[in-house]
Amino acid sequence: MSDVPIGILVCSDRAADGIYEDRGGPAIKAYLGAVLVTVWRPVLILVRDDRAKIANAILRLADDERCPLILTTGGTGPAPRDVTPEATTDVCDRLLPGFGEAMRTASLADVPTATLSRQLAGTLGRSLVINLPGKPSAIKTCLDAVFAAVPHCIDLIGGSRLDTNPAICRAFRPAPERT
């Protein structure tokens, strides 16, 4: 069985222009390296804060690269250049409002400006897309808040199985019962 590809999409004018060293992508890579026991490999894309470019990158990670999980970083605030949630909405089949709520609630314990985050999550075929902030410490707070539900979500949409290190995150898979 081959490595599971996981999409990491950095949305940042300054990082794309090379005037700023991206710290969001490495933070996501480090988090996944610690939490996953499944063998995986990152598929990294770096784009400017451009709605169409971000949307196309998500489509490429889902349709061409077949990533069951796509994590974006950056572009979720209220500034005019922040368009990652719009691009995510453009391409997802359906949105999962519980992710944004849980990530904002967790982040609010750290900073009051978590209220300003528009980050969301959605599914696109067999891929789960989650918007994360740009700041490494905020990325960890957000992933800690939702990661236990990520593997089961991907099971439900038919993506590759992911298993976690229970010492770091106990992924929850309910017993197969459904009404």
Added chain:
Amino acid sequence: MSDVPIGILVCSDRAADGIYEDRGGPAIKAYLGAVLVTVWRPVLILVRDDRAKIANAILRLADDERCPLILTTGGTGPAPRDVTPEATTDVCDRLLPGFGEAMRTASLADVPTATLSRQLAGTLGRSLVINLPGKPSAIKTCLDAVFAAVPHCIDLIGGSRLDTNPAICRAFRPAPERT
């Protein structure tokens, strides 16, 4: 005064096909039997996980059966066959985001996968529609989280008055003041 009809809409392929005994409908009936002191009667409909069928059943419960409260069970997750929130959105006049937030927050104390629920609530004329999960224990968690606000909501949209047993749920009706 006649019994107040309350809609219970079971959304489940397997229950509709008779290969699975529905447990969501009976759980809702038991909850209402305990919480309401108003004399009521269930109007039960069982449908497959089909967006148009669910939407039509909600319309029938609201327009023909005149149910002030319509509780759906099942079909709120991220799987492709889960379409209850879409059908609810199709027919409701307006959505009440506080219900989904409160139900997910309460459910998160039980299971981390509550983040995956897309359940919502909305109004359709004089009817309040609330999506509930399929699992009986999750139904109770969700109704416990929001039921105190249900009678006043129905008052505000002009539906039949519902009174609760205060030993189980203290329905809140603010003093009639409005700016």
Added chain:
Amino acid sequence: MSDVPIGILVCSDRAADGIYEDRGGPAIKAYLGAVLVTVWRPVLILVRDDRAKIANAILRLADDERCPLILTTGGTGPAPRDVTPEATTDVCDRLLPGFGEAMRTASLADVPTATLSRQLAGTLGRSLVINLPGKPSAIKTCLDAVFAAVPHCIDLIGGSRLDTNPAICRAFRPAPERT
């Protein structure tokens, strides 16, 4: 430097018709008077619960009066005449879901019917628009829940700088870092 104009929009049939003395507008004015150290002046508009009239009033406060902050009061419930969130959605460029979530969560500690509030916030050019309830005590609860994030939000959309009295509200401005 001149006073910063702040929009206060009272949405109420009864207050507009003069059969009820509005208490929401004065409560907002008192709150801002205590929390802001920036010199400001209120721009007060009183309208009926009419979607087009509310939308036009928000546009006027944003485009003509150049208010960096516009606070509405009233019209956020599920009753048919409550249309402030719809009017706000009509004119805003983008919505900020974290505000509604944080205000409902805080209000739920006071009254269970906070679940029924549809209040939201959004940006319109360089203006931040926030829907508040009509009741003075609920206005205070909601502003307490979100005000620490308001000045930074307005910075991000290019509006006038607002500074707060830290004894009442410590406005949070993250260090200028962005990925």
